[in-house]
Amino acid sequence: MSEAGDALAAQYEAYPYPARDPADEARRLVTGSPSRLEEIDHYLFAGARDWSRPFRALVAGGGTGDATIMLAQQLADAGVPGEVVYLDRSAAARGIAEARVAARGLTNVRFVSGSLLEAAELAPGPYDYVDCCGVLHHLEDPAAGLKALSAVLGEDGGLGVMVYAPYGRSGVYELQAALGQLGRDLPLAERIALAHRLLAGLPTTNRFARNPLLGDHRRGDAELVDLLxxxxxxxxxxPEFAGLVDEAGLTIASFVEPLRYEPRLYLADESLRRRCDGLAPLEQAALAERLAGNLKTHVAYLARRPGTVARLDSPDWVPLLIEIDAGQLAASLERKGSIGGTVEGLDITLPVPPLAAALAAGIDGRRSFGEIVAALRAERGGAERDWVQAAQALTAALGGLNKLLLRRPASS
Ligand SMILES: C[S@@+](CC[C@H](N)C(=O)[O-])C[C@H]1O[C@@H](n2cnc3c(N)ncnc32)[C@H](O)[C@@H]1O
Incomplete structure (x- = not known):
């Protein structure tokens, strides 16, 4: 390994990432994207995976265990047979992840130590799913890393990855370089102290100081080290990420949240909006990233071939709300007529038809849109076409924010 590779390994040994206390498992489950089972189903298995079949997942560069535990807990809760294989080079990170798994009493996790570059030998596939978050961008050869993971993926499997994106990290790289100039020769603990001193007195014009999206370094030393x-x-x-994916023989099934990769979100002028409609999907995503300026990471699901994402093309789809309460959503839609919020500093307002409020109230994770609409029409009337349109608008808006996902009913 190179000097930088050795330093990276030593860093995650001294500062396992992210900082986690196994005692916290008693009070909360850390969740997020990628790797929610509903997302894996929606983005990689067209909403139709048979979850009575065993599910094998690899968490490559598992760190202190967030994705491993989220996956294993979800599988256990849903009674899905299978296993989650954790792979990381850091013994310290593994120790924390093991303690968290033990604290939860999970029995569906297997721990493996070593490099993901040797996944085929250390933790052979085939896997239905591979999670690799915040790791590829720390490898000397990210393409070799993704290829190694693609090699252990089953024919119908997919990956959930997160890599850093440049524009939302504005200020990070020159501060890393400045810290290198000031303290490259010092041991890590002293470089941390030096970084605190530098951060405390940065000029107000410094791009890191001016970037409101960067706050990880305030959470603790492990986070500061990881960032700076x-x-x-x-x-x-x-485009660089797409190149990496292509080199590994994979395709981007979807970015998450998908809406953030649509340039229309950032263009008010109708003639500009029309011009971007002519661009290929990847070009549109590249334009969106350039316009938005607030993407710090890319979270994406990757598959071997296109067509793995669920689409609302029939009334049979069951809508699932992610971390939103149907009643509260309906009340807010009733009041505002739109879905809104702030996404990493950007205020978003997505108008939806008035019927969307009643539809939202009917989402219970079991009934299909067709069943919800039939019940609402029996109660309130209205043309089927209008209800279908409202379902499509609600799905486009909430789905774009990764808050509504689709699942085929178990029997279809
Ligand atoms: C920033 S942490 C991310 C941890 C975890 N995936 C998460 O998102 O919370 C990066 C992790 O990748 C691990 N790592 C770095 N290079 C690796 C390699 N070649 N093989 C396996 N793990 C690696 C580090 O030890 C560290 O635990």
Whole structure:
């Protein structure tokens, strides 16, 4: 391994990432994207995976265990047979992840130590799913890393990845370089102290100081080290990320949240909107990233071939709300007539038809849109076409924010 590679390994040994206390498992489950089972189903299995079949997942560069535990807990809760294989080079990170798994009493996790570059030998596939978050951008050869993971993926399997994106990290790279100039020769603990001193007195014009999206370093030393003192750290634009994915023989099934990769979100002028409609999907995503300026990471699902994402093309689809209460959503839609919020500093307002409020109230994770509409029409009347249109608008808006996902009913 190179000097930088050795330094990276030593860093995650001294500062396992992210900082986690196994005692916290008693009070909360850390969740997020990628790797929610509903997302895996929606983005990689067209909403139709048979979850009575065993599910094998690899978490490559598992760190202190967030994705491993989320996956294993979800599988256990849903009674899905299978296993989650954790793979990481850091013994310290593994120790914390093991303690968290033990605290939850999970029995469906297997721990493996070593490099993901040797996944085929250390933790052979085939896997239905591979999670690799915040790791590829710390490898000397990210393409070799993704290829190694693609090699252990089953024919119908997919990956959930997260890599850094440059524009939302504005200020990070020159601060990393400045810290290198000031303290490259010092041991890590002293470089942390030096970084605190530098951060406390940065000029107000400094791009890091001016970037409101960057706050990880305030959470603790492990986070500060990961953000500012990492010996190997690169960010990928959309075209660079697409190149990496292509080199591994994979395709981008979807970015998450998908809406953030649509340039129309950032264009008010109708003639500009029409011009971007002519661009290929990946070009649109690249343009969206350039316009938005607030993407710090790319979270994406990757598959071997296109067509793995669920689409609302019939009334049979069961809508699932992710971390939103149907009643509260309906009340808010009733009041505002739109879905809105702030996504990493950007205020978003997505108008939906008035019927969407009643539809939202009917979402219970079991009934299909067809069943919800039939019940609402029996109660309130209205043309079927209008209800279908409202379902489509609600799905486009909430789905774009990754808050509504689709699942085929178990029997179809
Ligand atoms: C930033 S942490 C991310 C941890 C976890 N995936 C998460 O999102 O919370 C990066 C992890 O990748 C691990 N790592 C780095 N290079 C690796 C390699 N070649 N093989 C396996 N793990 C690696 C590090 O030890 C560290 O635990």
């Amino acid at each position: 003192l990492n010996p190997i750290d690169r960010a990928f634009t959309v």
